[in-house]
Amino acid sequence: MDKLFVDILKSGCDVKTSEKLSCHTSIKIGGKVKYLALPNDVLSLEKVVRLLRNNIPFQIMGLGTNLLVQDEDLEMVVLKTERLNQIEIKRGKVTVECGTPLKRLCLFLMEAELGGLEFAYGIPGSVGGAVYMNAGAYGGEIGEFVEAVEVLKDGKRYWLSKNEISFGYRDSSFKKEKVIITRVMMRFRKDKKEEIRRKMMNFLKRRLEKQPLDLPSAGSVFKRPRPDFYVGSAIESLGLKGYKIGNAQISEKHAGFIVNLGDATFNDVMRLIEVVKKKVKEKYGVDLETEVEIWWNGKR
Ligand SMILES: Cc1cc2nc3c(=O)[nH]c(=O)nc-3n(C[C@H](O)[C@H](O)[C@H](O)COP(=O)(O)OP(=O)(O)OC[C@H]3O[C@@H](n4cnc5c(N)ncnc54)[C@H](O)[C@@H]3O)c2cc1C
Structure with a gap:
């Protein structure tokens, strides 16, 4: 058995072999990678990145909704974050793992009566992908709510505070620095569940009409x-x-x-x-x- 395959498994990830990325992108285009790894928690993501970072090319994928991938086979390992999807709320701050679908976060916030992110209900990506891209719609951008981001860089995991991060139109400092976002801490304002639901449904309706x-x-x-x-x-x-x-x-x-x-x-x-x-x-x-x-x- 291939040593790399065994090492990726040992890091705590599950692995799909000869995986077509067309099955993982929303546009259904993309060639094969030899290994697509699914880290089961943040620690296994950290371990697999340490394993690969100096000698094997790899890319991080959230939910593949902003990607156009070549049809030919790709010489890299893809790390897909979909299993990192825990959400925690403490003292008014919400901490979300990078692979959490934005839609799930929006539903969580609605139940917690926290408003602001309604515009993102219907953006089909993950929280990590959205923060990396500074996803936005209808006048809102996810970057506005970010208090701190936990990143993996050069094999180390640490938190960056708001003033160490910059966001622009569909842009963030993470793009330049080539870091992996593992968790995001965000703050929202108190609002009524019914009001949040009304806004979310209104934004979804606008999407359905136009897109x-x-x-x-x-x-x-x-x-x-x-x-x-x-x-x-x-x-x-x-x-x-x-x-x-x-x-x-x-x-x-x-x-x-x-x-x-x-x-x-x-x-x-x-x-x-x-x-x-x-x-x-x-x-x-x-x-x-x-x-x-x-x-x-x-x-x-
Ligand atoms: C129907 C439709 C509607 C959309 N509407 C909107 C919209 O209204 N507004 C908008 O902004 N976008 C929109 N998008 C685009 C897309 O959903 C967003 O950009 C989303 O935030 C991408 O998230 P993802 O998890 O799918 O990222 P992916 O497509 O998986 O990755 C995109 C980039 O982010 C990087 N990335 C992903 N996760 C991480 C991570 N944890 N750490 C570091 N880098 C990471 C990837 O390496 C890649 O370079 C839409 C897409 C579709 C298909």
Whole structure:
């Protein structure tokens, strides 16, 4: 048996072998990795990172909802955080493990009568992925609620306080520092359960009306280049709504999304992205950047 496989198991993770990442990304695209490890707790994540960090390339994955991954096999181990999903509340502060789905956190907060994060109900990612990306919607961003973040860097685990972290539009200091987020401590304001539920349902309704949630996608493909530039409307104005390459399509419902109509490939999506970038540049003089993270030749 392969030594690496045994060592990953010994670190406290479960391991899936020859795993297709298309089964783990919301857009259902992505080639095979030899090992996909599922740490069972924060300590096993720490141990497996220590094992890999100096000699084996690896990437961390939350719920795979902001990822576009190449179709060819990838030379790396993927560490998927979905089992790290504990939520704790102490003295008004909520501590959440990185793999917790945002939706579960929102439901927990509703029961605890803590308001503020309702806008995130319907963002399909994990807390770790959301803090890394500074996910946001309808005027709110997750970074606003963060008090401290526990990270793993250079094989060590420690807490960073709010003033050691910076957040920007779909950006955080974690991106530059290449750290792994293990836990997040957040503070919310007291509110009434019914009021929180009403807001959550209202945000979900707006999503259902505007977004193609019935088809695989990775959410909005592009970042907004400036606050007054609506990428979806710009793409629509170019007549690209519904435009297809292979089985990847610019959504007919929301032109900021690319949907997978069946067996779309990584290249189909990349080519669509290039078409959009080129046409938007020609008409509006704007350089679009992708919001989705691209894993290509093992890089992100
Ligand atoms: C239908 C749909 C709607 C969406 N709507 C929104 C929206 O309204 N607003 C919004 O902001 N986003 C939206 N998204 C995008 C996505 O859900 C968010 O960006 C989400 O926060 C990503 O979380 P994830 O766990 O899926 O991250 P992944 O896709 O798994 O990973 C994204 C990046 O985060 C890194 N990462 C993940 N976990 C960690 C960790 N613990 N430590 C360090 N790095 C980590 C990964 O390495 C990767 O680089 C949408 C996506 C879909 C499919």
